[in-house]
Amino acid sequence: MIIQERIAFAVVAALTLTISATTATSDASLRDPTILQVTDDNIPNVYHRKFLKDALLLGTEERFKIFMKKYNKEYGSREEYVHRLGVFAKNIVRAVEHQAMDPTAVHGVTQFMDLTEDEFERMYTGVVGGGAHVEGVTTSFVEAGGLPGSFDWRKKGAVTDVKMQGACGSCWAFSTTGAIEGAHFIATGKLLNLSEQQLVDCDNKCDMVDKRACDDGCGGGLMTNAYRYLMEAGGLEEEGSYPYTGKRGECKFDKEKIAVKVANFTNIPIDETQIATHLVHHGPLAVGLNAIFMQTYIGGVSCPLICGKKWINHGVLLVGYGAKGFSILRFGYKPYWIIKNSWGKQWGEEGYYRLCRGHGMCGMNRMVSAVVTQVS
Ligand SMILES: *[C@@H]1O[C@H](CO)[C@@H](O)[C@H](O)[C@H]1NC(C)=O
Numbered sequence: 001m002i003i004q005e006r007i008a009f010a011v012v013a014a015l016t017l018t019i020s021a022t023t024a025t026s027d028a029s030l031r032d033p034t035i036l037q038v039t040d041d042n043i044p045n046v047y048h049r050k051f052l053k054d055a056l057l058l059g060t061e062e063r064f065k066i067f068m069k070k071y072n073k074e075y076g077s078r079e080e081y082v083h084r085l086g087v088f089a090k091n092i093v094r095a096v097e098h099q100a101m102d103p104t105a106v107h108g109v110t111q112f113m114d115l116t117e118d119e120f121e122r123m124y125t126g127v128v129g130g131g132a133h134v135e136g137v138t139t140s141f142v143e144a145g146g147l148p149g150s151f152d153w154r155k156k157g158a159v160t161d162v163k164m165q166g167a168c169g170s171c172w173a174f175s176t177t178g179a180i181e182g183a184h185f186i187a188t189g190k191l192l193n194l195s196e197q198q199l200v201d202c203d204n205k206c207d208m209v210d211k212r213a214c215d216d217g218c219g220g221g222l223m224t225n226a227y228r229y230l231m232e233a234g235g236l237e238e239e240g241s242y243p244y245t246g247k248r249g250e251c252k253f254d255k256e257k258i259a260v261k262v263a264n265f266t267n268i269p270i271d272e273t274q275i276a277t278h279l280v281h282h283g284p285l286a287v288g289l290n291a292i293f294m295q296t297y298i299g300g301v302s303c304p305l306i307c308g309k310k311w312i313n314h315g316v317l318l319v320g321y322g323a324k325g326f327s328i329l330r331f332g333y334k335p336y337w338i339i340k341n342s343w344g345k346q347w348g349e350e351g352y353y354r355l356c357r358g359h360g361m362c363g364m365n366r367m368v369s370a371v372v373t374q375v376s
Pocket residue numbers: 160161191192193
């Protein structure tokens with residue numbers, strides 16, 4: 001046992017050293033002492049140790065079979081099986097790397113381990129344009145005093161159950177409905193499940209500045225485009241009248257069945273205190289971020305040492321924040337955001353992601369919007 005553990009630790013140390021060696025020249029902040037702690041032989045964290053031990057000691061194929069069973073995976077041919085096993089093996093290495101880069105979260109085997117990074121991005125995210133710019137009017141700064149230390153719209157009943165986008169790049173539609181569901185609840189006291197499928201089937205709106213960034217069903221879209229589509233179309237149906245299929249189909253929108261009308265929307269400034277203030281005052285906010293670490297995320301507060309801020313590929317819903325997150329290594333406690341995702345409850349923390357707050361982490365502060373519903 002002791003020898004096996006040493007092997008595991010040696011691999012962590014080697015991986016971490018590789019990471020710091022390849023990046024140290026490009027970013028001085030990586031010489032941050034925290035990275036040295038990861039290379040420390042004396043890793044105190046059970047999850048981390050157990051995951052690495054499993055990953056290294058259990059045969060990859062054996063692990064792959066457990067994965068297939070757990071997530072009901074089937075492959076059509078022997079070739080496909082072998083190909084997916086290879087992708088899985090690479091993703092195990094990526095999960096170990098993510099763990100070393102993001103020590104306050106737990107990374108491991110998720111339902112996405114048989115997908116390459118490109119496949120994952122294409123099928124399970126879906127923000128177009130990369131967030132190179134943000135359109136529209138930005139709200140004026142609001143007074144930020146008197147915010148609660150922690151806050152959670154789920155506890156106030158403003159958030160529907162975690163949904164599942166499936167293998168369709170429609171995250172933008174889920175982020176949009178989430179923001180409208182919250183705004184409608186705050187305006188009327190009624191929580192409705194609203195229709196993503198209407199947006200997937202009917203919305204082709206393009207960004208006002210980046211004309212190539214258009215809403216395109218399972219091919220991606222933008223939340224701000226979707227608000228503009230809804231303002232023009234007249235409103236949004238409920239999930240019940242226009243259910244989700246996960247495929248783009250013919251537009252079946254029926255004005256008679258409109259449940260909620262959108263009056264307007266605003267983009268929120270990048271300042272995270274402003275984001276918190278808008279969240280508390282206006283309800284859950286639609287957010288774009290870089291989802292790279294989410295492919296292997298199991299739980300905890302994600303706070304990667306590097307996470308590209310400039311490539312936003314995934315739309316999610318900000319529903320709250322906390323002051324002190326559980327931190328598994330000895331990095332101290334981290335304040336975090338609570339983020340609703342659309343990959344079902346099996347992913348992450350019952351479908352939610354916690355991301356550290358105050359660092360513009362993974363670009364989460366660059367594409368934030370609030371929607372205003374029309375109360376008739
Ligand atoms: C939304 O739909 C889910 C799944 O069908 C259901 O469990 C939940 O109760 C619904 N929520 C509301 C507020 O209607």
